[in-house]
Amino acid sequence: MSALAELVGRYNYVITIFLMMAGLYIVVARGNLVKKLIGLSIFQTSVYLLYIEPGKIVGGTAPIIDPAFTVYSNPLPHVLILTAIVVGVATLALGLALVVRINEAYGTTEEDEILGKDREA
């Protein structure tokens, strides 16, 4: 019972880990290059959650310097993840651009068909 209570009490981590594993599974299990990128994106996004969740303090305000507010959320994880989101967008964009080029060169975005065409050539 206590294990279940622990899981419910930390449900945010459960969600993070589920997204992480789901994303990684899609990358490994799917042969379509676009689907692989979707999985990769979910995997990266789960890490954003991992960083941002602990930064939130219940009842805290936005981090503004003012004598009226003493409890506020930690701004650093948000800033870090802003950078990580930019990296994620760049990776996704580059990945999709590569898929477009692969589609032009091979006429398919299925990994096994691409490898088959290379073996024939």
Added chain:
Amino acid sequence: MSAVWPHLPVLQVLIPLFGALLAGLLRRPTPAYVLATAVSWVAPLIAGALLWQVVQTGPISYHIGGWAPPWGIEYRIDVLNALVLVLVTAVGAVIMPFARLSVAFEVGEGREAWFYCMYLLCLTGLLGITVTGDAFNAFVFLEISSLSSYVLIALGHDRRALLSSFQYLIMGTIGATFYVIGIGLLYLVTGTLNMADLAARLGPAWAEHSRAIVAALAFVTVGISLKLGLFPLHVWLPNAYAYAPSWVTAFLAGTATKVAIYLLVRFYFSIFGIAIDLRLLPIADVIIVLSLAAMLIASLVAVFEANLKRLLAYSSVAQIGYITLGIGLANQAALTGALVHVVNHALMKAALFLAAGAIFYRAHTTELKELAGIGRRMPLTIAAFTIAGLGLVGTPGTSGFISKWYLMVGALGAGQWIPAFVIVASSLIALIYVGRVLEIVWMREPSAQMAAVGDPPLSMLLPLVVLSLATIYLGIDTEWTAGIASMASTILLGGLR
């Protein structure tokens, strides 16, 4: 000069960064090439000045924007990363003359300026990882260098370059994300991202959060190992190296994996090793076993490779195994050997891949069966290849011998007979695959279609000759490599708990 001097650490990164922007804006090949060359030649001067300063007066701490660490981002330079800076910038500077013709031939019209833009961005990222003292900042630079190297690889002339770049993108992003997960866990436990601060705070946190710290160590290890191509996480490497433009392969083989190795050393010896006793965890055993597997299996695969560039790529995986073996053994001689091999292997491999690039430029192929007797047509190129190849085997008189000697002393000093045996065995296998190439290119009769092939122009030949002479020079005079590397490993091991 005195105004610039204190800002050298940040200029090391900023000059290539703004060079990249300018190269992209210039759009035309020749101005972009001249700019990239100028930046590549200034960079080693800065790195050399930093190394000199560090050896004379000790570590440099540079505070970005004047914000004191641990709140601001700190650039921290000691002997270890100054050595890596010199290596990376020197490889870039020496191989730059080779780029002009090779890139024009392989990358094609209209894309050259973007090529140099991406190269400078990649250089920015690699130098950034090396100078920074902030764990998250290292991730950002890691991604800058990775994203630009995916583009560089995709510019290869073969369509298979696109798929290998995509596979590298998937693996590389998983690696970088694992690294960020590790850093995130460390941040949760300690509330800091500064490397020195992490080292100080992890020890006290160990009693309460040991499980999170072990998880962080595992994530960081796997993440960086993907980047440096540690067996069995190397699967992206052979294709990426084989189908990338030749010059890019030479650059990445000499720099990218080496910088990832530096990051691993930094995490083990300057962060985790200081805070906790790593001997309590089986981490060194795992690294040693994987290194030995890399040295044997990747070398054996190289023996049966039909393509010269893929053969050299598998040999890289094996040679990285030597380096990680030294890291895993972690005694003075072994760690010195690992760091010396970082430098020596970078120079040898750059020479070998440049030779492959020169062959491709003249003969339009790197398939071994078509290269029969090419040594008689391109004697200087193949002579340089031969010297660097002997370095790879570890022949006495070449730099490869020095690093393997230190590793051997380290393995025997630790009482580890199996690694010592594998070092010898792997060198013998290297003799087979290098010997096989040499037999094909020197002994066989040249085919008719190779009749008109000759040595490449001087601009391509010169970097090749310089790098292969360095293989011999660093095998005789070891003051610069082994001297500085042993200084660095004394500092690294001295801090260990």
